[in-house]
Amino acid sequence: MSFQVFGIPVSRGVAIGRAVLVASSRLDVAHYFINEADIEAEIARCLRARDEVARELSALKVDLPEDAPHELAALLDVHLMLLHDEALTGATKQWIVDRHYNAEWALSAQLEVLARQFDEMEDDYLRERKADLEQVVERILDALAAESGKTPRGAASVTQRDFAGEDPLLLVAADIAPADMLQFKRSVFHGFITDIGGKTSHTAIVARSLDIPAVVGTREASRLIRQDDWVIIDGDSGLVIVDPSPIVLEEYRFRQRQSELERARLARLRHTPAVTMDGERIELHANIELPTDAEAAVVAGATGVGLFRSEFLFMNRDGELPSEDEQFEAYKAAVEAMRGMPVTIRTVDIGADKPLDRMSANELRHEHVLNPAMGLRAIRWSLAEPSMFRQQLRAIYRASAFGKIRLLIPMVAHLAEVRQILESIKRVQQQLNDAGHAYTKVELGVMIEIPAAAVMLPLLLKHVDFVSIGTNDLIQYTLAIDRADEAVAHLYDPWHPAVLQLIASSIAQARAAGKSVSVCGEMAGDPAFTDLLLSMGLRSFSMHPAQIPSVKQRILRADSAKLAGALPAILASEDPQETARLALSTGGQAAVRTFH
Template sequence: MSFQVFGIPVSRGVAIGRAVLVASSRVDVEHYFIDPAGIDAEIRRALRARDEVAREFEALKQDLPGDAPHELAALLDVHLMLLHDEALLGATRQWIVERHYNAEWALSAQLEVLARQFDEMEDDYLRERKADLEQVVERILSALAAQQGRKGGGAAAVVQRDFAGEDPLLLVAADIAPADMMQFKRSVFHGFITDIGGKTSHTAIVARSMDIPAVVGTREASRLIRQDDWVIIDGDAGAVIVNPSPIVLEEYRFRQRQSELERARLARLRHTPAVTLDGERVELHANIELPADALAAVEAGATGVGLFRSEFLFMNRGGELPSEEEQFEAYKAAVEAMRGMPVTIRTVDVGADKPLDRLSASELRHEHVLNPAMGLRAIRWSLAEPSMFRQQLRAIYRASAFGKLRLLIPMVAHLNEIRQIQEAIKRVQQQLTDAGQAYTPVELGVMIEIPAAAVMLPLLLRHVDFVSIGTNDLIQYTLAIDRADESVAHLYDPWHPAVLQLIASSIAQARAAGKSVSVCGEMAGDAAFTDLLLAMGLRNFSMHPSQIPSVKQRILRADSSRLAMALPAVLASEDPEKAAELVLVSAQRTHH
């Protein structure tokens, strides 16, 4: 039966494929295809892990004391029975044979099928056995991970393989943590569907960076969609169509082809300079998460990296922080890949929607903070961990010897924070000088993402070389909205008059002070805002590489001087929709 689920469209385009359901707690299970020649070996891996867990259960039964409750032995018997049930391992074998899934992925896929069956049982006792099944599967996954020489089921590199006849796959989950999302970059999945999240939740941001369709905030998708269902993701309308009719399927396949043709047409602009009709040159920089992303930035025609999110070097590491040498090599690789173009590295921005799997002593005291978005995060965390912060600064300064580097500090709200940062920089410079290690001058910038920073910008500008406006958090904090909470996601409004006023005044003040200013939040990569930001005087945009072509096309068709004349009317508008309409009307006038 065909049905639709609606959510928030966060990454445009159409994706068609089979659903892969993954529980949030198991997203970090390895997902990759195996070669046909390796199928038998993969089945043996699964059976070895099953037998190992069976031996553990048998040993536990043998070691039970004589006065142990009878229920304990009965529970172990239930687990043994589930372990040997053909519905678990037999069906897991089928996923391996027919779909070429690796053992961990196959086991997780079958668990989702069985869990749904348990949920639909009328008998309370039988329904509650789902928890036993999950415990059994977690033990098998741990045994499989141990075979690979790891503790637990940590994420590994995702391998992309193409097999004739394989259907495209779409990931369906209640939620996906930022660290887990990173392993799906260049992965086997062609689209994402989540129950929770908003336009600027990290799942949405990574989906856009991968240039694949995604719908978030669907609330019920992971419960309604079944493993292996045929699904269409309409990333433009925020619709998910499950088991579509042949007519609907053909319509969306046609839209897919049209989208691919448009993408190819825009790609031809790659080497065209971004210059407005009235001769204003605009820098289009890229946001990247990992050094390898710099290559995609160059391919897309970026003229620099406006935001290197260094926190992703700190994630999926089992609690270990990256060493100074490891960070240095990563920053150096990004700088060298950009071939002399500037690279702006943001210091580690963890907390809120990007927690580390390591808690420091200072974080332990804040473990039960009710609102992590306003807690110990970003520069606050770095200043609370001075040795970690200095280590990152040393790595950045050492990499500066290999190209043009800029240092960007997130979530600054106090002048005292700037002074502490400058002191840390002086100390690091002295350490490098004493050690005879080369470095070059590095410009210091701050992110404007807290309203307080926007209001006190004239004071901040006296102490920094440049500013970068992070619109995602600026909107969140200005409107007091958790951007990852789908229940208030509809109130997250980039067109809100207060937001527009803060952005416009920040750009104007930075330009008046002779300091460079960029926008690196999601607004920069949304072509719907290009004319507005040009009107405000912005000449440096930073976005995901995949968004550069569409924004460049908008710039090439714009007359910035005429847009600027329309700006006062836009900022005076009472309603965001009216503001958008005015901007579009003014832009249309310049195109004729």
């Protein structure tokens, strides 16, 4: 029976395919297709892992001390029984044969099917056996990982295989951490759905960078959707359709084809300079997570990297921080890939919804703070770990010898922080001089994402070369809204007069001081805000490479002088809806995106 699930649209487009349910704890399990010739070998690999776990459990049972509770032996018997149950092993083999899933993926898929069956049982005792099943599967997965020389967690590979005629796959999960999202850059999934998350959560941001349709904040999707269900993701409206009728399916396939044609048309603007109708040249930079993303930025027509989120170099590493040399090679690769265009590297922004696998001893003391978004994160964390911070600064400065690099500091709110940063830079430069490492001038900038920084911007501008407005956090902190919490997502309003006042004044003050200013938050990549930001005097936008063509098209049709004339009326509006109407009336043709 067909039904619909509603959520928050975070990445545009339409995706149609079969649902793959994955529990958050198993997102780092390898997901890849195997060849027909490898099916028997993959089944054998799965059975070897099962037999290894059986030997371990049997040995544990034999070695139980005489005074051990008899319940413990009974529990081991239950695990052994589940291990050899045909509902697990037989069905897992069927996933491998029918769908060409690798062993780890097949096990995870069958676990989701069985877990749903356990949840629907009326008997409390039987329902609680789901935990035993999960423990058994985790043991098999660990055995598979050990056999392949991988650690049980964080070491999964995700590969792409072109399966002509095979059904596309859509990921359904309770949540996907930003670090896990990086595994999908070359994955088999064409879209994803999560129960939690907000429009500008970092998971959503990475989804847009992958340019795949996504809907978050559905609350119940992972419970309602079943393994292998046919699903439509409408990333434009936030609608998920499960088991669609043939008529609905054909309608959405038509929309898919239209979207592909529109993308092809916009792609022709790649080499067209972003210049407004009245001759204002606009910089369109790209936001990237990894050095390999730089090539996509060049292909999209970016004029530089406006935000390199360096924290993604620190994730999926089992808690091991990247060395100075490893970071240097990553920054160097990004600089060289941009072919002389500037690269703005943001120092590590760890914390809130982007925790490390294993924090330092200092961070562990703050691991369970009530509100991590306002805790020890970003520059606060870097200054609390000075050796780590200086290591990153050395890597960045060393990479500057290979191209133009700008250094961006996140979450600055105090002049004392700026002074500490400048002192760290001075010390790093001396260390590099002593070691004989080459480096060039690196411009220093701060992110304006805390209202205090926007209010005290004249003081900050005396110490820095440029500023970048991070609208995602600026909106969050101005309106006291957790942007990852779908329960208050309707209150996250980029059109709020207070938000617009802070952005407009920040742009004006930076321009008046002769300092460059850009916007690197999600507003920069949304064509609904392009005219508004142009009217405020913004001349540098930074966004995901996939968003550049549509924003460029908007710029080519804009008259910045006429837009600026309407700005006072826009900022004087009391109602966000009225503000949106006024902003769009200055630009002419854009459609309003409602945030309520």
